[in-house]
Amino acid sequence: MNRTVLITGAGTGFGREIALRLAARQWTVIAGVEIPSQIFQLEHEAEQRGVVVQVEKLDVTDAADRARFSMLDVDVLLNNAGIGEGGSMVDIPEAHLRRQFEVNVIGPVMLTQAIARRMATRRAGKIVFMSSCAGLTADPFTGAYSASKHAIEAIAEALGKELQEFGVAVATVNPGPFLTGFNDRIFDAWKSWDKSRSDNLFDYEHIAYPYRQFDIKPVVDTTIGVIEGTIDTYRNVEPGQNVEMQRRQMDDAWTRRYDENLGKRFALVETYYDMQPGTPVDE
């Protein structure tokens, strides 16, 4: 049976590996990549692996790019493209905050609208959002990124309830810390801020992503499971070993006092100053 998937942000990281793996599993894969240079790179990798992937430029913030996909009938849309604009909510410049939402929220929703309408007409389809653990809770210095993923959580939740009567399913995947380079880049974002500003509250030169990072395999496996239907849960947190901690963190907001620990540094903030970028989990 011919099954077609459109994956955004497929030039690198999770998206690229999921694209290549699905192609090897006989899916027709349309891999949307942000910039033209990623087209050749992915085509080359597909050739090396002996699989066929249709690679297309699809910057999700570009209306003209999105329009080229608006008449496409796919069985599954994987909204995977994303960026992380790091920095305290006190310091992050307006343009970076807006860009965070353009790439992670507005662009994907506009793309999804066109594809979802066609799925609803056909009364079949699945829309998967690469959300994040950051869509469920929030850490210091990734507030803007986390807000964009919280928005995705709300959008996916509403969309799933709206589309169920049309036979269209919606699901989320929520990775924690995985070593694609993405998390470390979040903490490089300040380097492109306006250099003339001198009133930042924090010294970003000495702040790094505070978690040890996992190999990407569980995220790739789980996303493929959700896409193929061997996994049917709406929310899918990886790594699985973090699920209980994640749930405890979500519950914590119900009992935390807003004035406790005032005047003391939040414990995790210390870790941002101690951690080296790209630290893998201990084997």
Ligand SMILES: NC(=O)C1=CN([C@@H]2O[C@H](COP(=O)(O)OP(=O)(O)OC[C@H]3O[C@@H](n4cnc5c(N)ncnc54)[C@H](O)[C@@H]3O)[C@@H](O)[C@H]2O)C=CC1
């Ligand atoms: N690596 C991690 O630990 C986690 C990653 N995620 C999410 O997974 C998704 C993929 O990230 P990774 O593979 O880790 O990093 P990545 O940086 O390798 O992948 C992101 C991809 O999105 C593309 N992209 C950026 N702006 C775009 C735009 N305007 N239009 C189209 N594509 C665009 C990039 O070119 C890149 O290929 C992202 O949505 C990210 O938020 C979520 C939780 C944890």
Ligand SMILES: O=C(O)C(=O)C[C@H](O)C(=O)CO
């Ligand atoms: O544990 C977490 O929460 C995370 O590590 C989430 C990541 O920061 C993330 O989503 C960025 O890729």
